[in-house]
Amino acid sequence: MWALAGAAALAAVIVLRRWMPPDDPALTVCWLRRVTHHDCPTCGMTRAAAHLVRGEWAAAAARHPLALPLAAEAAALWLAAPIAIVRGWRPSGRAARAWLYAHVALVLAVWIVRLLRHA
Secondary structure: HHHHHHHHHHHHHHHHHOOOOOOOHHHHHOHHHHHHHOOOOOOOOOHHHHHOOOHHHHHHHHHOOOOOHHHHHHHHHHHHHHHHHHHHHOOHHHHHHHHHHHHHHHHHHHHHHHHHHOO
């Protein structure tokens, strides 16, 4: 699973180095943005990731402020996974749920701030 995650991330980096998702709301894959003409909580994350793999840090932060911290967290988790696997460590269900809920709360908080700034 660890190697598969790394291969998927490498494939995403290769694709996003060469392709930038369109900015046109009519061409978006986000159903919420198509229907309401407002960004969803993760709108801009793919474009931000494309900026990150090109080394355009400011542009990535402008697209979605959580792009860099989430990418850094994903990379750190991927790098730490082999150590955890060798040591037999697995997070408890409670810890995994807390981590998930914290991320959902953070993404929603950023979304609300972004909505209020554009209102």
